Amino acid sequence: MNTTFTTPIIDALKGYIEDQTVRFHMPGHKGCQVLKNPALALLGENAYRTDVTNVPGMDDLHQPHGIIREAERLAAELFGAEQTYFLINGSSCGLQALIMAACNPGDKILVPRNIHRSILSGIILSGAIPVFFLPEYSREYGIPLGTSPETVDRCLAGNPDAKAVLLVYPTYQGVISDVKTIAQVVHRYNIPLLIDEAHGPHFCFHEDLPITALEAGADASVQGTHKMLASFTQASMLHVKGNRLDRQRLEASLKLLQSTSTSYLLLASLDGTRAQMSGYGRELMGSALQLSGFLRKEIKKIPDYNVLGEEMIGGPGVFGLDPTKINISLKNLRISGLWAEQWLRKHHQIQVEMSDVFNLLLLVTCGNWLSDANKMLYALRDMIQHIRLHPEVTGPYTEIQDVNPFPFIPEMMVPPREAFLASTTPLLLEEAMGSISAEVITCYPPGIPVICPGEKFSQEIIAYLSVMRTLGIHFQGCSDAGLKTVLTLK
DSSP states (O other), X not given: OOOTTOOHHHHHHHHHHHTTXXXXXXXXXXXXXXXXXXXXXXXXXXHHHTOOOSOTTSOOTTSOOSHXXXXXXXXXXXXXXXXXXXXXXXXXXXXXXXXXXXXXXXXXXXXXXXXXXXXXXXXXXXXXXXXXXXXXXXXXXXXXXXXXXXXXXXXXXXXTTOOEEEXXXXXXXXXXXXXXXXXXXXXXXXXXXXXXXXXXXXGXXXXXXXXXXXXXXXXXXEEOHHHHSSSOTTOEEEEEOSSSSOHHHHHHHHHHHSOSSOOHXXXXXXXXXXXXXXXXXXXXXXXXXXXXXXXXXXXXXXXXXEEOOGGGTTSTTOSXXXXXXXXXXXXXXXXOHHHHHHHHHHHHOOOOSEXXXXXXXXXXXXTOOHHHHHHHHHXXXXXXXXXXXXXXGGTTHHHXXXXXXXXXXXXXXXXXXXXXXXXXXXXXXXXXXXXXXXXXXXXXXXXXXXXXXXBBOOHHHHHHHHHHHHHTOOEESSSSTTOSEEEEEO
């Protein structure tokens, strides 16, 4: 039986709409019968009609036995997993569930410093003790790279009682680590290798892309299906293979973390995306690769832009690259990526995925067209002309040219969970030297923690956060969004 275009969840939703069932159940809009709602005109009636709940025939995400279970089975088959779980609370809840399944309070887990803050949330929830290590780092681009097998081997040798290792694969900028070798190193200790694969859900659909984490030997991975494929925002998948992770405990953790008010709009988008990629995945990814290749080649022709490329492969921490991520360095132009992002949005109505101190990041998917690429190229050329006519815009660059965009790991004085639960007091950032942080502070995006609960404020961390504040970086995790004050342990 050809299951390529089988869509169990979507078919059930269609049936529920066609039955014209009178709804005396949640949600309160009753399938768009609420009048005078401005969102109705924007989203359309079908968005409301398909926003149902766990009524008979719609299965239960927390105890799937019908259409959701079948949709997850089809996804596992496509993505090369033994078991797949649909996530409606984003990749964040999947990563948190993996940590809670692998670690008890006080257990060590090895994690790179370039983790997303959701992983730190999982560490706090589980009570695990993080053993942080630095990935490789590019001074040219000012970004973290991948993790070398030697780094993992060295950390495990120093912490043989660790219960799990968690890696980021790929990085936000598309850098690939040698996960196959790392998996062999980790499995010598008979512990699971967990992968934050949020930015790699498309890998299995084209031979010119890196292999998936599961193909490389990982025990579990979380993919942000919405990031590079076509599901709705917050719709993700968790894939498991092998027996090193307790699946019963994993499922119990997901029940704790996922909303009991299941969004069938998100589930339907996962179901539809799986069917789409099952039938047309290679063709769609081929188009995306062709477009990203064209864009890379043309950007490199423009003076003063540097693009992270294949010349990096083989260097420390760079086993490969995802070509659909285009990281553009602006160092030669002496402008910050933050300024460039705002300028592109204001003058050309282009929104990039992310900017940081020195770079712009573009994500190219099958949802982009050649016209998008041409508009981007025109805007990049125009930005150079603007800078030449208005050299004063490079003035703030002198404030950031010597900034280390990836500061050293602060000293951990108290376990993160203990610090999170402790009594706190606010201090001015400039007066926090030597104090212990009670909160996570991240520059968002990319969401990498600068300091975590339980870590000590150093002069370097305070100076770094002060510069980021001056530049207008958006902070997440902290109680004071403007970062005039920070929460510290009493």
